[in-house]
Amino acid sequence: MLLSPRFLRSVLKTVATIAVTFVGLLFITFIIGRVMPIDPALSVVGDKASEEIYQAARKAMGLDQPLYVQFFYYISDVFRGDLGTSLLTARPVAEDIIRVFPATLELATIATIFGIIFGVPMGVVAAVNKGRWPDQVVRVLGLFGYSMPVFWLGLIGLLVFYGVLGWVGGPGRLDIFFEDVVPNITGVILIDSLIAGDFEIFGNALSHIILPAAVLGYYSIAYISRMTRSFMLEQLSQEYITTARVKGISEFQVIWRHALGNVMVPLITVIALSYAQLLEGSVLTETVFAWPGLGFYITAGLLSADMNAVLGGTLVVGGVFVGLNLLSDLLYRLVDPRAR
C-alpha cells in the first residue's frame, strides 16, 4: 500500500542521498567561492584603503584563517540557518533570499504554467502528426526557443509589447507608484494583492509579469514539447494503443486519455526539472526586465565579490533542485503503482 515498509525504505534512501548531495554541494560551492579570483576583503574596503584597514577587514571576515577552519565555520553556520551577511545589502543573506525568492518563484511558476499549457499539447500534436507539417512547425518553434538569446528576445518583447503597443507593463514587478501599497504577506504580489483585495494592483502585477514569464516560458515550452513528443511516440507504438483502437475507442480518447495518461508520469519529472531550471536560470530574464529575484541577486553578488550572497543563493538553488527532484520522485511513486 501507500505506506508500505518498502515504500518508506525507499523514501528514506532518497532522503539520505539528498543529505549527502547537500553536503557535497556545500563543499563545492565553498571551494569555488574561495578559489575564485575575487577578493571579498578588497571589495569591502575598496581599492583606496590602507594596508592596515585591508588586513583588519580580512581578519574580521575570517579570511586569515586556514581554509579548513573557514569551511568548518561555514558549515556550522549554515546548519544554524546562518548564511552570513551580504556585503551588498549589509543584511543577513537568509533574510535577503526570503525577500527576493518570491519574485523568482512567481516568475518561474507563471512561466512553467505557460510551458505546460502550450508545451504539452504541442508535443502531443507533433507526435500524432509525426513527420507532417504540424510536427515541423512545433520543431521549428522549439528550435527557435532553444537558439534565441533570452536577452534579445526579452528586449524585442519589451520594445514591441511595452514600447510600441503599450499592452503590457514595463520592467519591474509593478509600476513604481504601486510599490509597497499592499502589505507584503507571501512576497508573491499576485497573491498579496488578492489577499488585500486590490484588483488594480493585481492587474498591474499581471501586466508586468506576463511578458517576462512568456519569454522565460518559451524555453520551457520548447523543452516540454520536445520531451512530450518523444514520450508520446513511445506510447503510441505500444500494443495497448492498438488494442484500444481495435476496440473502437475514439482516436481522441486514445491519444489524450490513454497515451497521455501514461506519459504523465515521466512528464512530471520533466516539468519539475524544467521548473527548477527556470528558478535558477532566469538570471538574464531578470536582468532585462529588472526583476528583483534570486538570479538578479546572485549575479549582483558575483559581480561584487559578495561570496556570502553567492554561496547562499547557490545553496538555495541547489536545495530547490534537490527538493523538486524528491517531489517528482515521490509523485512518480504515487502515480505509478509499479514504482512503489
Place this chain on the structure above:
Amino acid sequence: MNAFAKSFAVAALAASVALPTSIGQSFAATPADTLVVANRIDDIVSLDPAEIFEFAGGDLANNVYDTLVTFDPAKLTDGYKPGLAESWTVSADGKTYTFKMRPGVKFHSGNPVTAKDAAFSLQRAVILNKTPSFILTQFGFTADNVKEKIKATDDMTLVMETDKKYATSFVLNCLSATIGSIVDMKTAMEHEADGDMGYEWLKTHSAGSGAYSLRGWKPNENYVLEVNENYWRGAADMKRVFMRHIPESATQRLLLEKGDIDVARNLSPDDIAGLSGSGDVKVEEDLRGRIMYFSLNQDIPTLAKPKVQEAFKYLVDYEGMANTFLRGQYTVHQAFLPLTYLGELKDKPYSQNIEKAKALLAEAGEADGFEVKIFVRNAQERLEIAQSLQNIFAKVGIKATLEVGTGKQILGAYRARKHEIYLGAWGPDYPDPHTNADTFAHNPDNAFEAKNTGKLAWRNAWDIPAMTKETEAAVQESDRDTRAEMYRKIQADHQKTSPFVVMLQKIEQTGLRKNVTGFYTGSAVSSVYYWTVKK
C-alpha cells in the same frame, strides 16, 4: 477577415512601420510632482552617512542629510557655501574653528538642529571608524580625543580643534563630504543598540534634516524619498522621488522614451546616440571626478628613465580615443586633479607625436624598444584603452602584452608593486584637491616596507621628497587663491616629471525627459541634487 481583425492588423502594421518614431511619444507620464529616476544603485550597502562611500549612497545622503558646509548646486565651481552652519570663524593659529548654527532648522523628526547634533554626528563618524572616516581623522581626531576636540559650547555654537594648522578650504571642503552629514542625535540614540550610536538602525533608516526623508529602501531594487515640507531652503517641487535600480542601459532607455521614468543615469554611448532623434528626451553632460591614467613602476629601470616616461606621454592618442570608442563618455585631461576642482589645471601639453617619442626613446638608449606588460582589469572600456595603447606602442618597437585579470589579481599586483604598467582609474574621495594630491604627489616613505598602499606614488615606487613637501605645504596654505596656485604648480611639475600618464576625465551623460529642469548630478565635487528639480 472581420472588421476587428482588419483594423488590428492595420494598427499593428502601422505600429511596426512607425517603430522608430512612435516610441518617443509617451503613452504614460509620471505625475507632475514626482521624479522617477533609473540608476544602478547596487553599490548602496548602508544608508548611514558615517559609512557611505560609493556613488549611489552619496546621492541619497546628499538629499536626506545636510552638512555644515555645502555647495550651491547651480554654481559648484564657486566652492563651499554655508549650510547648517550659518557662519564660521577660524582662530589666529588656524587650528580652532567656531561654527554658528543656522537658527530655526528642524530635523524630519521635528527636533531642532543644534550644535550638539553636529558635534554628535562628527564624533560618531570618527568613533565608528568606517572606511570614509579618514576624511575626518586626517585632522588628528581619534576615538579617544574627538569628544574633546569637537564639541558644542551651546546650542548654536560648535567648536572644532584640529591637530595642526590646515588650509581653511581643506577643512571646510572635507566637512562638505557625506561623512560630514548632520544626524538627529535624539532619533539615532533612541535606536541605539549595544553602544552602536544607532549604527544598525541608521544603516536602513534616515534621521536627517535634508530636503527629503527616506520612505523606503529595498536593496538592489528601489528607494523612495518623501519631501520635507519644512526644509530650510523651502520645500522642493518634487514631492516624491522614486529611484529604481535598472542595471541595463537599453531598459533604461526604453523606460525613458516611454515616459515611465524622468531620468536615466546609465545610458551607453549607443543608447545616447539612439536618443538624439527623440523629441521628448534630452541629454545633459556633466564632468565627473574619475580620472583614467596609466603609470610606470619605477622599480623597473627602463620605465624609470625620464626620457622613456616622456616618450609614453607623446605616444598616447588622447583625442583619438576620446573621439572614437569612448564616444563622449570621457574628455581629454592630463592633470591629476579633475576639472572643476579647486586648483584645476587645464593645460594639455601632450598630444600624439610618434616621431618625437621615437627620438626620446633613442635619447634614452631604447631606440629598439623593449617588452613591457600592461596590467589591466577585464572591464570593457579599460581593455579598449589598453588595446589602443598596445597598438601605438608597437609603432616604436615597444612590445606590450596585456596582463588581464580580475580586480583581485590586478589590484593585488598593483598594491604589491608587482606591476609594470598599470592602467586604471582613480576618483577623488572628498571635494578638496588634497584628496588626489595626497595620492598622486605625496610619498613620505618610499620603502617597500612602508606599505603605503593607499598612495599611488608609493604603489609606483616613485620617490619624491620635494613634491611631498610641496603637497604638505599646499594643504596648510590658508589663502584659497594661493593654495589653488600651488596645486597648479604641483600638477604642472607632475605632468612633466611623473611616471603617471593622465589621459582622460569622465563625462556623465544623463538622459532626461524634456520637461525636467534643474537636475544637477553634482559634477566632480558633489552628488546629485533632487530638491532643485522642476517639471
